[in-house]
Amino acid sequence: MNIPRSHSKTLFEKIFDRHVIMIRESGDALLFIDRQLIHDLHYRSFEELQATGHSIRYPDQLFATPDHSVPTTAKNLADIPPGEMHDT
Numbered sequence: 001m002n003i004p005r006s007h008s009k010t011l012f013e014k015i016f017d018r019h020v021i022m023i024r025e026s027g028d029a030l031l032f033i034d035r036q037l038i039h040d041l042h043y044r045s046f047e048e049l050q051a052t053g054h055s056i057r058y059p060d061q062l063f064a065t066p067d068h069s070v071p072t073t074a075k076n077l078a079d080i081p082p083g084e085m086h087d088t
Helices: 011-019 040-051
Strands: 020-023 029-031 036-039 062-065
Touching: 011 020, 011 029, 036 040, 040 062
Parallel strands: 036 062
Antiparallel strands: 020 029
């Protein structure tokens, strides 16, 4: 015998529902992002925020990892050719 079961929420639906701030009539949703994982080239975005007088609201919830700017042959900053991107 088939007994209809109520719809169980998927993991995506559970996470989505916990982060919805509002849903517009169009169906677009504004979500609260409580963690952000970024790579090392996002510093440009932070410079733009600073230049426009904005800041990161929750910096303790932002995690960055080196990804694109790790040299594979240079052993120190002096070995990186002029004009290549690096911060000290």
